[in-house]
Amino acid sequence: MRQWPLLICALIGVSGLSLLIGAASLSDGDGGWLLMVSRFPRTAAALLAGAGLALAGVVVQQVVQNRLVEPALTGTPEAAMLGLLAVTLIAPGMAIAGKMLVAAAAALAGMAGFIALAKRVPRSDPMLLPIVGLVYGGILGAIGIWAAWLTDLMQYLGTWQLGEFSGVMIGRYEWLWAVAGMAVLLYAVADRITILGLGEAQARSLGLNYKQTRALGLVIVSVLTALVMVTVGAFPFVGLVAPNLVSRWRGDNLRANLPLIALGGGVLVLAADVIGRVIRYPFEIPAATVFGVFGASVFLWLLHAAPRRAHG
Amino acid sequence: MIKVRGLGYGVGDTVILHDVNLTLAPGGITALIGPNGAGKSSLLHCMAGLTTPTQGRVEIDGLDPFTARDEARARAVALLQQTPVVVSRLQVRELVSFGRWPHHRGRPGPKDMEKVEEALEAFSLTDFAERPLETLSGGQRQRAFIAMTYAQDTSWMFLDEPLNALDPRHARDLMARLHGLSRGHDRSIVIVIHDINAAAGWADRIVAMKDGRIVAHDASAALLTPETLADVFDTPFEVLRHKDRPVVISR
Numbered sequence: 001m002r003q004w005p006l007l008i009c010a011l012i013g014v015s016g017l018s019l020l021i022g023a024a025s026l027s028d029g030d031g032g033w034l035l036m037v038s039r040f041p042r043t044a045a046a047l048l049a050g051a052g053l054a055l056a057g058v059v060v061q062q063v064v065q066n067r068l069v070e071p072a073l074t075g076t077p078e079a080a081m082l083g084l085l086a087v088t089l090i091a092p093g094m095a096i097a098g099k100m101l102v103a104a105a106a107a108l109a110g111m112a113g114f115i116a117l118a119k120r121v122p123r124s125d126p127m128l129l130p131i132v133g134l135v136y137g138g139i140l141g142a143i144g145i146w147a148a149w150l151t152d153l154m155q156y157l158g159t160w161q162l163g164e165f166s167g168v169m170i171g172r173y174e175w176l177w178a179v180a181g182m183a184v185l186l187y188a189v190a191d192r193i194t195i196l197g198l199g200e201a202q203a204r205s206l207g208l209n210y211k212q213t214r215a216l217g218l219v220i221v222s223v224l225t226a227l228v229m230v231t232v233g234a235f236p237f238v239g240l241v242a243p244n245l246v247s248r249w250r251g252d253n254l255r256a257n258l259p260l261i262a263l264g265g266g267v268l269v270l271a272a273d274v275i276g277r278v279i280r281y282p283f284e285i286p287a288a289t290v291f292g293v294f295g296a297s298v299f300l301w302l303l304h305a306a307p308r309r310a311h312g
Numbered sequence: 313m314i315k316v317r318g319l320g321y322g323v324g325d326t327v328i329l330h331d332v333n334l335t336l337a338p339g340g341i342t343a344l345i346g347p348n349g350a351g352k353s354s355l356l357h358c359m360a361g362l363t364t365p366t367q368g369r370v371e372i373d374g375l376d377p378f379t380a381r382d383e384a385r386a387r388a389v390a391l392l393q394q395t396p397v398v399v400s401r402l403q404v405r406e407l408v409s410f411g412r413w414p415h416h417r418g419r420p421g422p423k424d425m426e427k428v429e430e431a432l433e434a435f436s437l438t439d440f441a442e443r444p445l446e447t448l449s450g451g452q453r454q455r456a457f458i459a460m461t462y463a464q465d466t467s468w469m470f471l472d473e474p475l476n477a478l479d480p481r482h483a484r485d486l487m488a489r490l491h492g493l494s495r496g497h498d499r500s501i502v503i504v505i506h507d508i509n510a511a512a513g514w515a516d517r518i519v520a521m522k523d524g525r526i527v528a529h530d531a532s533a534a535l536l537t538p539e540t541l542a543d544v545f546d547t548p549f550e551v552l553r554h555k556d557r558p559v560v561i562s563r
Contacts, residue, residue, distance in 0.1 A: 191418050195410055197400045201393040204362050206464070207386025207414035251401040251444055 003249060003260060010267045011047075017274050018043040023282040037170045045173040046165050046273045046287065047266035049228045050238055052179035054265020055186055056224040057239020058246075058254065059217045060111075062197035064118050066129045067247060068302060070239030071111075073133040076225045077234040078140035079110020081160050084230065085147055088156060096230065100175065104226035110140060111218050127303065163233030164286035165273050175231050182224055183262055190254040193217055197252060235288045237295025238265055244302055268294075313338060314359060314468065319368035321354055328354045329365065330524040336502065338373075338467065340516035341494050343532070344504045347545055350521040352504045353394070356470050359502070360391040372468060386414035390464035392457055394472045395450075404448070404456045405441040408432055411463030431463035435489065451482030458486070462493070469493075471503045475510060483507065487514040508560045512536055520544045533558055 019039045020026065026034060057070040071077065083106025087099050094102075114136055121129050148157045186193070192213045195203045203210045228235065242265035250257050272294065273287035314336040321329040329351045336342055344352040357363035359370055361377025370377055377385045390411070400407075408431050412424040432438045435455045445453055454474060461469055471490075475483045491514050493499045505511050511518055511532065518535045520528040521544075528540050536558040541549040548563040 191410075191413065194400070194402075195413065198410070199393065201357065201362055201391065204382070205360060205386065205389075205391040205393075205461075206410060207382040209382050247401050251403060251406070253402055253406045 007260065007263050007267065010271075011263060014267055014270045014274060015043050015047070018046070018270055021274060021277050023277075023284075038168075041170050041173050042165050042168045042273070043270060045168040045176050045232060046270040048173075048176040048179045049163070049165075049232050049235065050242070050265040050267070050269025051183060051262035052176070052224040052228050052265075053235055053238035053269070054242035054261050055179075055183055055258065056221040057265075058243035058258070058261050059186070059193055059221050060239065061243055062193050062252075062254070063214055063217050064115070064129060065123070065197055065199060066126050067244055068126055068130045068240070068299075069133060070237070070243075071107075071221055071225050072234065072236040072239060073130045073137065074114040075110045075133060075137035075140045076107045076114070076222065077160075077229055077236075078137045078144060079113075080104070080107040080222075080226050080229045081144050081157065081234075082106055082110075082140060082147070083226075084160060085144060085151075085153060085156070088153060089147075089151055096175065100226055100230050103230050104222045107222035107225045107229075108219060111222055115214075115218070160229060160233050162286050163228070163235040163288035164276070164284070165232055166284050166286075168232065173231055175227055178227055179224060182220055182227075183258070186220055187255075187258050189213070189216065190258050194252060194254045233286075233288065235269065235291055237291060237299060238269055240302070241295050241298045242268060244298070313371075313373060315371040316355075316359060317369050317371075319355070319358060319365050319370065321351075321358055321363065321365045328524050329358065332368070332524075332526055334519065334526060334529065336500070336517075338498075338500045339494065340500065341490060341514055342500075342502045342517045342519060343511035343515035344502065344519050344521060345506070345508060345511055345544070346521035346527075351524040352521050353472050354524075355521065356391065356472055356502065356504055360389050360470050361385050362391060383414045383417065386464065386466070388466055389468040389470060390461045390466040391470040392461040392472060392474065395454060395457070395476055399445050399453070402445055403442055404437050404445065404459075405432065407445060407456055408437070408441075408459045408463050411460040411465075414464060427463050427465055431459040434462060434493070435459040450477045451479065451485075454478060454482070455486065458490075462499075467498055467500060469499055469501045471501065473504050473506065475505060475507055483510060490514070508536070508541070512558045512560060536560060 019035060022039060024034055060069055060071055060074060061067045080103040083102045084099060087094055087102045114133060117132055117136060118129055121132050148154050192208060195206055195208050196213055200210050243261050246257050246261045246264055269287060269291060272291040276285040276287050276290045279285055316332055316334040319329055319332040332355060346352050354363060358365045364378060372388050375388050409428050412420055412427060416424050432441055435458060437456055437459055440452060445456060458474060474486060487510055490501050494501050515532050518532050519526055527544055528535050536551055538549050538551050550561045550563050552559045
């Protein structure tokens with residue numbers, strides 16, 4: 001259990017830094033007000049977004065039985081983006097709840113397309129599926145860019161594609177608290193999601209309603225993706241890195257590890273945000289960019305370290 | 313008792329099972345043999361209620377596995393599929409514990425814990441209980457998966473090619489354990505197997521399949537004749553007797 005104290009210390013440390021560091025100084029004028037309106041919401045948003053993305057990642061990995069996959073490698077954010085584009089074009093005045101719902105529905109449709117593709121991809125080489133997902137996401141993304149170009153919505157696309165927290169203030173991030181609700185729901189079905197990871201025949205032989213459980217998992221992933229996407233934008237690699245680090249450390253029993261995965265994702269994204277604030281102080285680099293550099297390196301390491309198949 | 317009546321199954325235009333009729337009395341080990349593509353695995357999955365046949369019906373101890381509730385089915389029959397390519401990073405005890413899922417649905421009680429320990433014991437895994445699956449040898453890992461199936465505590469255990477990737481020592485060890493379980497433990501075991509001599513040595517009955525049909529079903533010693541085997545596998549065999557036990561040699 002030595003991982004817990006380490007992560008809790010990291011959480012406290014990074015949160016402390018996040019509350020203290022920023023372009024405005026806490027000692028000028030009303031520091032308490034600054035904390036309340038900007039720093040605390042920003043810290044909470046990064047933690048929640050990271051936790052949500054990490055949880056979404058581990059669910060997708062169990063569903064497709066491939067730990068090199070994450071929502072960003074399944075076309076899910078691109079599909080959510082297409083949904084958001086459609087809303088912006090057809091009903092620009094729609095309330096944020098409506099936007100969220102459309103984005104989640106579009107994410108679910110995108111995910112369903114990926115699952116249909118995944119069934120046709122041979123299992124023997126684990127690297128194949130993420131590549132297929134990358135191409136699939138690329139196609140959906142290209143459709144999005146084409147549609148945005150035609151309709152003069154390119155700058156919207158930019159805000160969704162590159163996740164960052166500089167715009168987070170009180171009143172503009174609260175939807176992310178729904179991530180906590182999703183996390184509780186996921187914890188309640190943690191055993192079922194772990195059993196999904198044993199494969200369809202085995203899961204069904206154990207009496208699990210496979211299709212229903214998989215559908216529930218994918219709905220949770222879609223909602224998490226949409227929540228993060230609509231409030232702070234897309235963050236590639238989080239769903240890949242956090243679950244993989246925890247899995248290497250502690251294995252795949254989600255009943256025991258979901259809290260660690262959520263905490264790990266939150267701390268990593270918040271750390272990326274804090275680093276983005278100090279690199280070119282007082283200017284900011286988007287957290288997604290910082291995380292991209294770190295995440296890409298971890299991804300390469302995972303590819304290198306991935307067992308090509310179970311050896312006997 | 314398992315009753316299979318008029319079972320047919322196909323994918324697209326390919327017929328995989330053709331009007332299969334089979335009655336299996338409880339107890340002992342039944343071996344399913346036959347060439348690749350004979351439909352052994354499909355029959356096993358259909359009998360377990362995991363693959364829906366295109367026609368016919370199955371009854372396991374009076375239960376229809378296709379209409380029964382998932383938990384009820386999973387308490388009557390457990391199937392272990394061929395060793396999966398993907399191995400979850402679970403500890404042995406965690407994996408075996410999932411065998412109790414149909415009984416507790418997420419809230420394990422003392423009886424479940426007891427059954428898990430019993431399964432670990434029965435497959436000599438107690439010393440490995442805390443080890444992650446991926447650190448085990450192929451033989452140990454196979455035992456862990458079978459222990460999970462055993463912990464499911466069903467009267468019928470279906471094992472799809474459990475001897476795959478096992479060396480002779482581990483294969484013998486596994487068959488001896490299964491043989492022991494099928495005696496006086498109320499366990500009936502149906503096993504898909506390619507090693508005919510393992511079937512000859514340990515199975516009470518053999519069901520021979522070819523092209524989606526059952527071509528022979530009898531006690532092991534009676535079924536293993538050169539004629540039947542040549543018919544099933546389209547290749548000549550010689551059958552010798554060693555201490556009342558048939559020994560099959562491919563010629």
